[in-house]
Amino acid sequence: MNILAFESSCDETAAAVIDGGGVLRSDVVATQVDFHARFGGVVPEIASRMHVEAVDAMVDQALEQANCSIDSIDAIAVTQGPGLVGALLTGVAAAKALAMGRELPLIAVNHIEGHVSANYIASPELEPPFLCLVVSGGHTHLVVVRDYGVYELIGQTVDDAAGEAFDKAARALGLAYPGGPMIEKLAAEGNPKAYHFTRPRCENPLDFSFSGLKTALINTVHKLRQNGQDVPAADIAASFQLAVMEVIVQKAVTAALEFGRDKLALAGGVAANSLLRTMMRQECEKHGISFFRPEPVLCTDNAAMIACAA
Numbered sequence: 222m223n224i225l226a227f228e229s230s231c232d233e234t235a236a237a238v239i240d241g242g243g244v245l246r247s248d249v250v251a252t253q254v255d256f257h258a259r260f261g262g263v264v265p266e267i268a269s270r271m272h273v274e275a276v277d278a279m280v281d282q283a284l285e286q287a288n289c290s291i292d293s294i295d296a297i298a299v300t301q302g303p304g305l306v307g308a309l310l311t312g313v314a315a316a317k318a319l320a321m322g323r324e325l326p327l328i329a330v331n332h333i334e335g336h337v338s339a340n341y342i343a344s345p346e347l348e349p350p351f352l353c354l355v356v357s358g359g360h361t362h363l364v365v366v367r368d369y370g371v372y373e374l375i376g377q378t379v380d381d382a383a384g385e386a387f388d389k390a391a392r393a394l395g396l397a398y399p400g401g402p403m404i405e406k407l408a409a410e411g412n413p414k415a416y417h418f419t420r421p422r423c424e425n426p427l428d429f430s431f432s433g434l435k436t437a438l439i440n441t442v443h444k445l446r447q448n449g450q451d452v453p454a455a456d457i458a459a460s461f462q463l464a465v466m467e468v469i470v471q472k473a474v475t476a477a478l479e480f481g482r483d484k485l486a487l488a489g490g491v492a493a494n495s496l497l498r499t500m501m502r503q504e505c506e507k508h509g510i511s512f513f514r515p516e517p518v519l520c521t522d523n524a525a526m527i528a529c530a531a
């Protein structure tokens with residue numbers, strides 16, 4: 222069986238084909254980041270319109286790359302949410318039209334479940350139960366994956382998502398959108414010990430809070446500017462990145478130990494960050510936890526993960 226999947230929840234128009242054995246046959250993405258960069262974030266109306274323009278070409282490319290025709294597709298899958306409503310609507314409309322026209326079943330997929338499922342593509346040996354940390358632009362979730370499709374949320378952000386904090390911090394430093402990769406790049410030239418940003422605490426120790434860290438960074442930048450001093454952006458980026466990742470890694474590993482899980486998986490756009498991947502691998506090794514993560518292209522939004530979940 223072959224499944225053709227659509228993803229259009231934010232600013233990537235993506236399509237992919239996967240076979241019944243979970244082997245990815247194609248995975249194509251048209252990104253809109255350059256169009257949103259000038260506004261410092263995703264403009265929902267522009268995103269919706271660009272999805273409409275790109276979606277047919279993505280389907281054609283996904284079929285071509287998979288070396289198959291629409292006749293060999295047995296089911297259609299699509300991200301149903303969460304995401305930008307107008308953006309989701311375009312993918313859902315395209316998927317519905319194709320499913321109806323070809324008389325194929327339509328499978329609605331939760332975007333976060335898609336991110337978790339990217340791990341099954343990268344590590345076919347991974348099976349539930351395991352703990353998954355989802356860190357994206359919209360979500361920061363600690364999830365116990367009890368079985369396929371059976372999830373228990375044990376921790377989440379009480380304010381900003383991890384990726385959102387990176388995007389806002391980047392904007393304060395005058396960097397382009399999306400902020401995560403920009404901060405990672407700049408941080409490579411900075412000293413992570415130059416500034417100390419106080420690590421936040423939450424009532425539920427497995428919950429996250431990033432808005433205080435973001436505000437601390439913004440205040441640091443403003444103070445330097447007010448005093449007419451240079452802003453050492455690389456040092457600030459490196460110190461901020463370390464603070465965020467330390468919090469994330471500590472909570473994820475604590476949760477894995479507390480819930481008796483010896484398998485920990487990463488998911489979502491922020492999981493593409495190499496400092497996070499390295500720190501998590503080291504901490505997991507120290508505590509005898511097996512560590513799983515998709516390759517960076519499968520961490521950020523894509524349709525392969527949606528096809529896999531379907």
Ligand code: KG4
Pocket residue numbers: 231356357358359360383384385387388399400401402405489490491492493494495520521522
């Ligand atoms: O999962 P994703 O592609 O979209 C959502 O579902 O939100 O995540 C996008 C987020 C953005 O906030 C972006 O800044 C962040 O992931 N991100 C990163 C990196 N690459 C993407 N954050 C830190 N380091 C990265 N290398």
Ligand code: ZN
Pocket residue numbers: 332336357358489490521522
């Ligand atoms: Zn996402």
